Every structure is written in C-alpha cells, then in structure tokens.
Amino acid sequence: MKLDLKTELSRRSAAPQTVVPVILSGGSGTRLWPVSRESFPKQFWPLASEMPLIAETALRTFGGEFAPPMIVCNEAHRFMVAEQMRESGVTGARIVLEPVGRNSAPAIAAAALLLAQDDPQAVICMMAADAAIPDGPALRQALLTAAEVARTGMVVTLGIHPTKPETGFGYIEMGKPLEKTPQAHALTRFIEKPDLALAEKLIATGGVLWNSGIFVFTVSTLLEELQAHAPHVLATVRKAVEARTIDLDFIRLGREAFAACPNISLDYAVAEHTTRAAVVPVNFHWSDVGSWSALWDLGEKDGAGNVAVGDVLLEDAQNCYVRSDGMLTAVLGLDDAVVVVTEDAVLAAHKDHAQDVKKIVERLKAAKRPEATTHNLSYRPWGHYEVLILGDRFQVKRIVVKAGEKLSLQSHFHRAEHWVVVEGTAIVTRDEDEILVRENESIYLPLGCKHRLYNPGRIPLSLIEVQSGAYLGEDDIVRYEDTYGRS
Amino acid sequence: MKLDLKTELSRRSAAPQTVVPVILSGGSGTRLWPVSRESFPKQFWPLASEMPLIAETALRTFGGEFAPPMIVCNEAHRFMVAEQMRESGVTGARIVLEPVGRNSAPAIAAAALLLAQDDPQAVICMMAADAAIPDGPALRQALLTAAEVARTGMVVTLGIHPTKPETGFGYIEMGKPLEKTPQAHALTRFIEKPDLALAEKLIATGGVLWNSGIFVFTVSTLLEELQAHAPHVLATVRKAVEARTIDLDFIRLGREAFAACPNISLDYAVAEHTTRAAVVPVNFHWSDVGSWSALWDLGEKDGAGNVAVGDVLLEDAQNCYVRSDGMLTAVLGLDDAVVVVTEDAVLAAHKDHAQDVKKIVERLKAAKRPEATTHNLSYRPWGHYEVLILGDRFQVKRIVVKAGEKLSLQSHFHRAEHWVVVEGTAIVTRDEDEILVRENESIYLPLGCKHRLYNPGRIPLSLIEVQSGAYLGEDDIVRYEDTYGRS
Numbered sequence: 001m002k003l004d005l006k007t008e009l010s011r012r013s014a015a016p017q018t019v020v021p022v023i024l025s026g027g028s029g030t031r032l033w034p035v036s037r038e039s040f041p042k043q044f045w046p047l048a049s050e051m052p053l054i055a056e057t058a059l060r061t062f063g064g065e066f067a068p069p070m071i072v073c074n075e076a077h078r079f080m081v082a083e084q085m086r087e088s089g090v091t092g093a094r095i096v097l098e099p100v101g102r103n104s105a106p107a108i109a110a111a112a113l114l115l116a117q118d119d120p121q122a123v124i125c126m127m128a129a130d131a132a133i134p135d136g137p138a139l140r141q142a143l144l145t146a147a148e149v150a151r152t153g154m155v156v157t158l159g160i161h162p163t164k165p166e167t168g169f170g171y172i173e174m175g176k177p178l179e180k181t182p183q184a185h186a187l188t189r190f191i192e193k194p195d196l197a198l199a200e201k202l203i204a205t206g207g208v209l210w211n212s213g214i215f216v217f218t219v220s221t222l223l224e225e226l227q228a229h230a231p232h233v234l235a236t237v238r239k240a241v242e243a244r245t246i247d248l249d250f251i252r253l254g255r256e257a258f259a260a261c262p263n264i265s266l267d268y269a270v271a272e273h274t275t276r277a278a279v280v281p282v283n284f285h286w287s288d289v290g291s292w293s294a295l296w297d298l299g300e301k302d303g304a305g306n307v308a309v310g311d312v313l314l315e316d317a318q319n320c321y322v323r324s325d326g327m328l329t330a331v332l333g334l335d336d337a338v339v340v341v342t343e344d345a346v347l348a349a350h351k352d353h354a355q356d357v358k359k360i361v362e363r364l365k366a367a368k369r370p371e372a373t374t375h376n377l378s379y380r381p382w383g384h385y386e387v388l389i390l391g392d393r394f395q396v397k398r399i400v401v402k403a404g405e406k407l408s409l410q411s412h413f414h415r416a417e418h419w420v421v422v423e424g425t426a427i428v429t430r431d432e433d434e435i436l437v438r439e440n441e442s443i444y445l446p447l448g449c450k451h452r453l454y455n456p457g458r459i460p461l462s463l464i465e466v467q468s469g470a471y472l473g474e475d476d477i478v479r480y481e482d483t484y485g486r487s
Numbered sequence: 488m489k490l491d492l493k494t495e496l497s498r499r500s501a502a503p504q505t506v507v508p509v510i511l512s513g514g515s516g517t518r519l520w521p522v523s524r525e526s527f528p529k530q531f532w533p534l535a536s537e538m539p540l541i542a543e544t545a546l547r548t549f550g551g552e553f554a555p556p557m558i559v560c561n562e563a564h565r566f567m568v569a570e571q572m573r574e575s576g577v578t579g580a581r582i583v584l585e586p587v588g589r590n591s592a593p594a595i596a597a598a599a600l601l602l603a604q605d606d607p608q609a610v611i612c613m614m615a616a617d618a619a620i621p622d623g624p625a626l627r628q629a630l631l632t633a634a635e636v637a638r639t640g641m642v643v644t645l646g647i648h649p650t651k652p653e654t655g656f657g658y659i660e661m662g663k664p665l666e667k668t669p670q671a672h673a674l675t676r677f678i679e680k681p682d683l684a685l686a687e688k689l690i691a692t693g694g695v696l697w698n699s700g701i702f703v704f705t706v707s708t709l710l711e712e713l714q715a716h717a718p719h720v721l722a723t724v725r726k727a728v729e730a731r732t733i734d735l736d737f738i739r740l741g742r743e744a745f746a747a748c749p750n751i752s753l754d755y756a757v758a759e760h761t762t763r764a765a766v767v768p769v770n771f772h773w774s775d776v777g778s779w780s781a782l783w784d785l786g787e788k789d790g791a792g793n794v795a796v797g798d799v800l801l802e803d804a805q806n807c808y809v810r811s812d813g814m815l816t817a818v819l820g821l822d823d824a825v826v827v828v829t830e831d832a833v834l835a836a837h838k839d840h841a842q843d844v845k846k847i848v849e850r851l852k853a854a855k856r857p858e859a860t861t862h863n864l865s866y867r868p869w870g871h872y873e874v875l876i877l878g879d880r881f882q883v884k885r886i887v888v889k890a891g892e893k894l895s896l897q898s899h900f901h902r903a904e905h906w907v908v909v910e911g912t913a914i915v916t917r918d919e920d921e922i923l924v925r926e927n928e929s930i931y932l933p934l935g936c937k938h939r940l941y942n943p944g945r946i947p948l949s950l951i952e953v954q955s956g957a958y959l960g961e962d963d964i965v966r967y968e969d970t971y972g973r974s
Contacts, residue, residue, distance in 0.1 A: 034817075315846055328832040328858045330521075330847045333840030334824065341833050345815040346826070348835045353820030359802055360817045371815045388875040389885060394909035396883065396951055398876060418907045418929050420953040422881035440955045442905050442929060464883055466907040466951045468927045 018122040019147050021061040022111045025054055025073035025081065025129035026101050028373075030358040031291045034345035035325065039374040041130075044080050047289055048132035048298055054081065055088035057129050060136040065144060067122075068092030070115065071129070072107040075099055078250050079381040079484070097247070099255035105230060105269035106261045108215075109237040110253055112222045123147045124222065126215040126266070131288055132298055138284040146216035146280045149184045154278040155225060155271060156216040157187060159209025160286045165199035168290055168355075170211040170267070172279055187277035190267065209281050213288075215266060216280075222270070230269040236261040247485050292338040292347075293354035296321035310341075321351065343386075345371045381484040382407050383460070395467045401426075401455040408482035409452040415469030415476060417445040419453070424461035427454045450480060505609040506634050508548040509598045512541055512560035512568065512616035513588050517845040518778045521832035522812065526861040528617075531567050534776055535619035535785050541568065542575035544616050547623040552631060554609075555579030557602065558616070559594040562586055565737050566868040566971070584734070586742035592717060592756035593748040595702075596724040597740055599709045610634045611709065613702040613753070618775055619785055625771040633703035633767045636671045642712060642758060643703040644674060646696025646766040647773045652686035655777055655842075657698040657754070659766055674764035677754065696768050700775075702753060703767075709757070717756040723748040734972050779825040780841035783808035797828075808838065830873075832858045868971040869894055870947070882959045884952045888913075888942040895969035896939040902956030902963060904932040906940070911948035914941040937967060 029042030036042035043054040051059075058069050068091065073081050075097035085093045096110055108126050115122050125143045133139050146156040159172045170193055175186030190211065194202060202208045217225075226234040236257055243254025271277065287294050299307030299321065306317055310324035316333045324341040331339055336351045349357065364372035376387045382405035388396040401407065401424075409429065419428070420442040428435045428443050429452035437443050445451045447469065455461035479487040516529030523529035530541040538546075545556050555578065560568050562584035572580045583597060595613050602609050612630050620626050633643040646659045657680055662673030677698065681689060689695045704712075713721040723744055730741025758764065774781050786794030786808065793804050797811035803820045811828040818826055823838040836844065851859035863874045869892035875883040888894070888911075896916065906915070907929040915922045915930050916939035924930050932938045934956065942948035966974040 034815075313847060313850060315843065315850070316840060324833070328521075328851075328856065329835070330833065330851075331835045332843055332847060333837035334835060337821065337824075337835065339833070339835045346811070346817065346828050346833055348816070348818045348821060348824065348826045350820035353803060356802065356819055360800060360819060363800060363802070364815075364817075369815065388883060391909065391949070394949075394951070396875060396885075398883075416927055418905075420905045420907075420955075422878065422953065422955050440903055442931065442953075444929065462878070462881075464881070464951075464953045466909065466929075468907075468909050 018067065018119055019065055019125060019144070020067045020115060020122050021058070021069040021125045021127060022108060022115075023054065023057055023069050023071045023127055023129050024104055024107050025071055025077065026098075026103065026107060027128075027130065029130065029289075030361045031355060032289075032295075033357050033361045034340060034342045034347050034371065035323070037371075037373050037375060039076070040080070040377075040379070041077075042289060043129035044077070044084065047295060048134075048287070051088065052084050053132065053289060054129040055084045055090070057127060057131065058085060058090045058093065059088055060133060060139055061125060061127075061143065062090050064140070066125075066140075068094070070094045070096060070111050072096045072098060072111055073129075074101060075250075075252060080379050082249065082381075083379070095250050097250050097252040098258060099253060100259050101263075102258065102261045103263045104213075104266040105226075105233050105264045106237050106240075106258065108222065108266055109226055109234055110241055110258075112219045112226075113238060113241045114251065116219045116223065120218070120220045120223075121151075122219050123150050124215075124217055124219060126217075128213055128288070131212070131286060133284060133286050135284040138282065142280050142282045142284070143214075143216060145181065145183050149178065149181050149278050149280070150216045150218055150221065152180070153221050154184075154217070154276050155221060155274045156184065156278045156280060157271065158212045158214040158216075159187075159279040159281045160212050161281060161283050162203055162208065162210050165196060165203050166210065167193060167196055167199050168294075169193065169288065171199075171202055172209045172211050174207050174209060174279055174281060178278060184278050184280045187279040190272050209279060210286070211267070212282075212286055213267075215271065221276075225270045225274050225276075229273040230264070233261060233264060233269055291354040292321050292340065292349070292357065293351045295323075296338070296351060319351070343376050380407075381405070385465075388464075390472070393468060393470060393472075395472045397465045397467070399453075399463050399465050401453060401461040401463075403455055403458050403460060406454040406483050407452060408484075408487055409450060409480040411448055411450045411478050411480075412469070412476050413448065413478075414471035415467045416447045417451075418466040419443050419445070420464045420466075422462050422464060424455060424459050425457045426461050426463065427456050428452070429454070452481075505554065505606055506552055506612060506631070507554045507602060507609050508545070508556040508612045508614060509595060509602075510541065510544055510556050510558045510614055510616050511591055511594050512558060512564065513585075513590065513594060514615075514617065516617065517848045518842060519776075519782075520844050520848045521827060521829045521834050521858065522810070524858075524860050524862060526563070527567070527864075527866070528564075529776060530616040531564070531571065534782060535621075535774070538575065539571050540619065540776060541616040542571045542577070544614060544618065545572060545577045545580065546575055547620060547626055548612060548614075548630065549577050551627070553612075553627075555581070557581045557583060557598050559583045559585060559598055560616075561588060562737075562739060567866050569736065569868075570866070582737050584737050584739040585745060586740060587746050588750075589745065589748045590750045591700075591753040592713075592720050592751045593724050593727075593745065595709065595753055596713055596721055597728055597745075599706045599713075600725060600728040601738065603706045603710065607705070607707045607710075608638075609706050610637050611702075611704055611706060613704075615700055615775070618699070618773060620771060620773050622771040625769065629767050629769045629771075630701075630703060632668065632670050636665065636668050636765050636767070637703045637705055637708065639667070640708050641671075641704070641763050641765040642708060642761045643671065643765045643767060644758065645699045645701040645703075646674075646768045647699050648768060648770050649690055649695065649697050652683060652690050653697065654680060654683055654686050655781075656680060656775070658686075658689055659696045659698050661694050661696060661766055661768060665765060671765050671767045674766040677759050696766060697773070698754070699769075699773055700754075702758065708763075712757045712761050712763075716760040717751070720748060720751060720756055778841040779808050779827065779836070779844065780838045782810075783825070783838060806838070830863050867894075868892070872952075875951075877959070880955060880957060880959075882954045884954070886940075886950050886952050888940060888948040888950075890942055890945050890947060893941040893970050894939060895971075895974055896937060896967040898935055898937045898965050898967075899956070899963045900935065900965075901958035902954045903934045904938075905953040906930050906932070907951045907953075909949050909951060911942060911946050912944045913948050913950065914943050915939070916941070939968075
C-alpha cells in the first residue's frame, strides 16, 4: 500500500488518538486459588508487583501514542475496575460490562462495535488484563509496529521468542518478513498447546513463537473478519451493543443478547481462520501469570531460590514460593513447595502440581464452600467490608467508607445492627433522624429501621458493625435509594 | 522385707487411698508450635484424641485403686488446669503452683513434701502431663505392680519395650527379675538419648527399654534419695513448701525459695545415682507426643498414609500430617509434609525436620513476635476472650463469660470500651450504677470509669467488645476487686 504525503501526515497526526488499548478482564484465575477467586480474580491482585495486574496492564499503554483504554469486564467487577483505574491514575478509561462471561471473541467484538461509532479505522490493541510484562517501553514499541501493519488490513499477533519448551502456551509458526515492515512476519500457522516432546521439537526446529494472545487490528478489519468467520458471534454481540444501557460511567451490554452469544475465544473464532495474519516477534519477558509456579518464575529469589511475599519465615527451604496475605507463615525443610495463605484458606502444594490447583477449587465448588469463589473482604463502590467473625446468631464486620461516600438507604427484616465508629465521622440516617456519630461513639439500628451510612469527612470512616438476628445473609436487604444505581 | 498378716491387711485396705498420681505439667512443647506455645502448651490441647493430653493423663489413673491426683503446674496455667479437670470430671485434684519452671526434680520434691504431711508411706506415680498412652488399663496394671515394688523401698521406672531404634528417647538397661515380683527387674543403667548407630546396637543386643519418665516410689523413699543425692534441691524446695500460700483452691509455692532451686530433672538428680532402682517393663503403646511426626505416628491414617485433623482437603498427598484449628487447608501433591494452621500462624514443614520446629520458635522469640509464645485466644478463670482484630487505635474482642462468673472491678487509663451483648445477659457495673444489658443491647464504658462484667444467667454470656484509645495493651488495667485473687 502506497501512501501520498497528505494521507501520511493526516494519519500521523491522527495516530495518537486512534490506537486504543482494549483490555479484556475475563477469567477467574482458578489456578491461583486461594488468592484469586471469581469474586476477586487474579487481575485485581498485586501479584507480579505492588500494583494489581490490571492496573499494570493499563499503565503500560497509557498516554503518549495511545488513546485511553477500553476495558471489558464482568459487571460484578465494575467498581473494582473503576477504583483500580482511579488509584493508578489511568483517566478516561471506558468500562464495558459483560452481563455474563463469553470468552474473548464476543468481548472484543463488543469493543469493536462501540469503537466503530467514533472511528472505524481506529487500531485496537487487544490485551488480557492479567499478564505480566515488565518492560513496558518494549511492549509499546512492538504494539506501534503491529499497529503499522494492522493499518494495512492485517490481523497482527505479538509472538514471544520462547525461552523453554513450555507446554502451557500455544505456539505460532512464523513465515517470511513482510516487505514494508520487515520487523513483522507472515504468520503461517497457530499450534495448540503442545506436549513436552512436541514443544521441544518445535523449539529445535526454530521459527516458532509463543502466542501471547495480544492481537492488533483495526476496528474495520476485525468486523470484516468476524463477519467472514463468526457471523453469529457478530450478530448477537451487535444486538447486545444495541441494547446497551449507560449505568453511571459504565456501558452495560444487553443481557439477553449477550447471554445468547457462543462462548468462544478470538483464536478459535478468527485468528486460526484468517488469511491475513501477521506476527511481530518480540524478545521481552512475558508471563501469563497462569499458576503459582509462574509467579515463582517471575519473583525475586533469595540465595536458596525462594520467593517470599508477606509475613514469611523460611528455614532450610529451597526453591519455594511462599506468600502470606496476613498471618505469619513458617516454612521448614521443604523444597519446591508453594505455600499460599489468605485470610480464610491455606494452600500447601508441590510446585509440579501447580496446574492442579483448579482440582482443589472444583472440589470446593462441589462442596459449595464459599472459599471457592468469594473472599471475606468485599469491595463496594463506597469502600469495603471484612467479616471478622460469623457466629450462630451474630456477625461482626469491619466497614470502611471512603471520604464523601454513602451507602444505600436500606432496611433488614431479620437483623439489628450496632455501629461503633473507630475512625472518622459518620452521618447516620435512622428513620426520620440524621445523627452525627463521632469517633468512639456508637449507634443502634433496630430491626426494620430505614438507615443509611454516610462519610461526610475527608478521611476514611472505619466502623465495627455487630449484627444480631436469626438470619444474617447479605440478601436480607431492601434498598430504597442508592448513589450507585443498585436500588 | 517380711510382713505379718496384720500389717499386710492394713496395707491392703489402705492401698486404694495411698497410690497418688502426681502429674507434672511443665514444659512448653516448643516442637509442636504453632499449636503449643508457652501461654497454652501442648498438654492443654486435644492432640492425641478429642481430649486435652492433661485430662487424658489424669483420667487414666482416676478412681479405683488411685487417690485423686496432685498436679504440679506453672502458676500461669492454674485456671486452665482447674477447668480441664472440672470438664473431664476429675474431682479432688490438688493443684500445686510453681512460680517458675524448675524441671522435674524440684516439682516432684514439692509434691512429696506436701504428701508427707498426710502419709509418708503413700506411693507416688510420677507422670508427665503430656504423654499419650491409649491403653489405660495396661498402664494402671503396670503402675500397681510398680507400687508393690515401690513399697519395698525401690525407685521404680516403667520401661517401654522399644519398637524401633528411636533417637529421641533415653534408654534403660534391664537386669534380672526381682525375686518377690518377677514382673519387675533390676535396673542396671540409664542410657542418654543415643545416636542412630548406638540405638540400633542397643536394640540388637536386647535387654533395653525406652525410659518413659514414669517413676513410682513412696514419699519417704524419694525424700531419702533426694537427701542422699540432691540435698540442695530438697532444702530449697522444703523452704518453698514452708512458704506456700493457699490461693483459692491452689497451693502456691514460695516464689523466692523455689526460684533459688536448681533446674534439674529427676533422672539427673536421683534416678541415675540411686542404688535401689528397678524397672517394670511394659508392652503398651506410649508416645511422648514430642513432635508433629510423633503425632503423625499416633494418628489415624487414610489409605495414602495421611493424618488429617480439622477442615482439611487433600489431593495427591501422601504420608502427610495436616491439622487446621480453623480455616480451610488444602494440601496438593506433597509427600511427608506437616502442615499446621492455627488462628494466627501457619507451619509447613517436611516431616524429617519435625525436631527443628524449635528453631522457628527461637527465631520468632528473637524477633519478639507474640506468635512465638501466646495465642489470640486467652483463657481466664471467668471464661475466655479472642482478639478479632487489632487496629491502629482500636481492637475488637469476643468475650465469653461462663454462667455465674464475674470479671474484676477495673478501670483503664487509655481506652474506652463498647460492649454489645450477642448472647446471654450481663449485669454491668459502671461507676455507681448497675445496669442489666440484654441480648442485642449495648453499653458504653468511657475512659477511666470503674466497671465490672457479671453473667448472672444460666448460659454463657457472649459479647463483642470494641476498644478505642491510644494504648490498648492488656497491662492498662487497674483492678479494684477480683473474685479470683488477682487484684
């Protein structure tokens, strides 16, 4: 494709606004249990650094040549996504809510249809929310190279030069360099996750790369390819986009249409069928953060090869990954072990069994154990709460309300509540009254009363809630008014 | 020694009252951390069965031919001992308090001096509070045989027929059977804990037994032997006994004298020097419950050789000991591992390193970590409390007061308290007032007020305490009155 000067200049000036990172926040990271759970999956945890994976991902391509990101996530995670973007300083992100998870093809199709309304020639950089790529500048450079190629109508993948015969990733077979942009190559074949023998053979043969799952294409290329190879996906997602609603700052896709969409990855729906595939081979370090042993690989090791995160004490341990999100954890005389401690569950495993953590989660789900899917610590738009103790007829929570935030006006049929303010100041609505409750003061909310908690201050409000009653489930709530659209 | 009929008959009828189990509750069971800690050591935990080891020990020789036990314990443990005896139905126990731990010779000397006041010919069965002996009747039979021999003036040990070349125990060399009671043998030599080579050699040679640490002698024999081989121990303990005070139902030894006593075991002070040693060899199963691997030995195993206690899930695990005193604990793909989870600490170790757990505890002590020595759950004469959360300027506890019990009248300089009753009924003294607080009601205790908590009811009183203040240590307490002698 030959460009005249005018077109070229116009493209260059437009470019900074039209390369859009689209971050897919699907998946529940089951193999990283007990930290990662459906209610708070791995992308929201600081696993590879001090920052949550999704914030790392968004920051890597924030600013400069890139437009603000579009994030496609489970609607249950919307406040976490918004909060983590706010905390990491990623402004202008558009957050698209999936009523149900349907894998990457429907998610990216929805993003493309929404972006098409502004600019059908915008370039999409599709990335998972939960990978670790320490070298951000190298990624940006590779994406911009891929964007060049994408503007010629190609479906471009980033391929990682393999460092070992890994069996946990798919592979890509590389063809000849492209004429115009020789940093990119033709892509001759996708190869599914191989067994060890095949992986070794592939690497020995050369010319193969790991499939990073990072795709770059223009909106129009993707829509054409979906129309050609997965028309049903495109049609159902189009209905879901047409039926979207705006919910605060969120774009909520139509539930019925989206639920009707097949569960299918972009690899299966498009990448393996397209005749216009290209690959940009890259050398930077990339991890899918897929298991505890991947985190051991990523982590900083002591002299005995141990990675220790949190309140950990090691004695005669070697090549272990030990992580505690709270209590003291001592490891003695173990080699190649993974020990992970959260507020309500402990995993002790051999590193070679890291892929089987999902078996544990399946067994816990079958036994309907809450530890399989939810954490004691729950994030809400107004702050968070933590269950301290759940007794027979009582429950104690610590509740933290962010400055200026307000819970819904609510009542309960089965429980009364005591609130003791331990930090900050609260304004409590109790039926007809508004009561200021200061540090070290308390208030009683009898069963059935309409009440609301508001932090009018400049610092977080922290209180201890003691509930008593015959039934203490979160679903005993009637909401009359809510700032966050939940009533 | 020849006895005439009259003496013999009188001895027989007196016998049921004069064989006294003396249970020594010393030691802190460091190798069973994180469950066993100084503040709540292993003898108070249900480790070998559903019952605490000390209760098992007391029950094994309770009733029938045995007088009620005398228990010698650390004064900090007095309410736990009393409570566990009450719970297990062991009535009439006398509890002797050591102001400081000084090993077994001073402890048994104190018991002997106290018993001498009633009956210098009483037979003492000295036993550690923390061994496991599943076959109670066999133990009783062996003790009664030993008592026969003891009445002839001998120092009798129970020796266990060894089942493997154990290096964790001392050994005993057995001589010829005694003429009068051929079930007992002369004891020719004590052998200190051997290395593996010597242990194997000893067992191959035959005629050796494990030293159980269970000794049987009359009060007068022991006092004579102490006078002969450890006169300084006897003299200082005699002063401590003379300086004793009676504290509720407890016999508290004189602090100064007892502290001046050397720290020495009965083995070193007497048994290795006496010329009148005998041994009763026994075949029953005995364990000193000395390490997590000993508990694995003792425990009931699944088909893969795992012992699982509490909320435990195993997948591809073999020959592991896994114990959780609370939260869900999953073990995956590990062999020969020990995983122990308490409310505030986790230990994951290789079974072969079970003896090195004390290294962990030493490191924690050096770092002044509370987890080294104390538990979140604290037992008091009136009930117990548990720290739910300790924040910067607040702390939340769950407090349980037994029916009819009363805390001390107290005040704090640095904290105010809120109490929310979640079960039962409280009478709260607050300065001049007495206030009835019912289930689901709360009360505020401002900083500095004199207050007292009383459970007047028939069921336990359970309340949530929220403390706030600049300093929240247990030592910020002024006690004005106390039912349990602590003011």
